[in-house]
Amino acid sequence: MKKLDITVVGVPLDFGQSRRGVDMGPSAIRYAGAIKRLEAIGHTLKDEGDIQVSAIERSHREDTNLKNLEEVVSATTELAEKVAAIIEKGEFPLVLGGDHSIAIGTIAGLASKYKNLGVIWYDAHADMNTAETSPSGNIHGMPLAVTMGLGHERLVNIYKDGQKVKPENIVIIGARSVDPGERKLIKEKGVKVFSMHEIDRDGMTVVMNEAIAYLQSKDLDGVHLSLDLDGLDPIYTPGVGTPVQGGISYRESHLAMEMLEDAGIITSAEFVEVNPILDEKNKTGEVAVELMGSLFGEKLL
Numbered sequence: 001m002k003k004l005d006i007t008v009v010g011v012p013l014d015f016g017q018s019r020r021g022v023d024m025g026p027s028a029i030r031y032a033g034a035i036k037r038l039e040a041i042g043h044t045l046k047d048e049g050d051i052q053v054s055a056i057e058r059s060h061r062e063d064t065n066l067k068n069l070e071e072v073v074s075a076t077t078e079l080a081e082k083v084a085a086i087i088e089k090g091e092f093p094l095v096l097g098g099d100h101s102i103a104i105g106t107i108a109g110l111a112s113k114y115k116n117l118g119v120i121w122y123d124a125h126a127d128m129n130t131a132e133t134s135p136s137g138n139i140h141g142m143p144l145a146v147t148m149g150l151g152h153e154r155l156v157n158i159y160k161d162g163q164k165v166k167p168e169n170i171v172i173i174g175a176r177s178v179d180p181g182e183r184k185l186i187k188e189k190g191v192k193v194f195s196m197h198e199i200d201r202d203g204m205t206v207v208m209n210e211a212i213a214y215l216q217s218k219d220l221d222g223v224h225l226s227l228d229l230d231g232l233d234p235i236y237t238p239g240v241g242t243p244v245q246g247g248i249s250y251r252e253s254h255l256a257m258e259m260l261e262d263a264g265i266i267t268s269a270e271f272v273e274v275n276p277i278l279d280e281k282n283k284t285g286e287v288a289v290e291l292m293g294s295l296f297g298e299k300l301l
Ligand SMILES: NC(=[NH2+])NCCC[C@H](N)C(=O)O
Pocket: 099, 100, 101, 125, 127, 129, 134, 135, 136, 137, 138, 140, 141, 142, 177, 179, 228, 230, 242, 273
């Protein structure tokens, strides 16, 4: 395993959805021992603490179907600047959420360096709604559409105008709750999806081999892993705001992380949607840290 200079940034943002508590995700993940765990593998860790999240309105503006738009724009803009500065120094950004809307900022920052970025979206959801298709108005259900350049211009133009990632460079793993508008976009844009159906039918080994080979065929200059803890089954990660039954298992998830580490393709990562208020004794924060272990090169033997 290559030894990395990993820089950790926490984003205590809960404005991308409607349940309180996910703003405490970064603390829960740190408390579960993230920093020490990765240092023990031999990496050099720097924790930059949390970015400032300010409450501007916390109101659902019915005219836009975008809850707390101002707060999300301000936090993700700050995050994008931070991430851009981290990669500028040659360090590996590891972002701790916070709800999944933070990916808008992470990926915007990455796009300052990576001109042909790939994204692995490990999630029960596609997060490809726009204000027009969203059933909830929650921006955490929209980040993948935004990175493709679709959605409200305030979100699409964060840090740098327009599309950050090409749709054909995106792979979704674990999907099992997809809204009608998202289904349409997936087909229209040619986003690669390995849903629970493929995981059940072919097994995680085949799915990950195919996902990795697919990305390796794209001539990418970086691959970002955006891991929503609700990608796993809620029996393993109960501390999430939008749990969906029938998810990826704990073992399958470790295998997926190990295969990514073996392939050596991941250049940045984020772990999101950990909500300690909904959790059982920080189980979900602990799973996040365990998966980080595998992603960053821990071996059983
Ligand atoms: N990052 C997440 N947990 N997203 C859940 C999104 C749920 C639903 N598709 C929505 O748009 O509201």
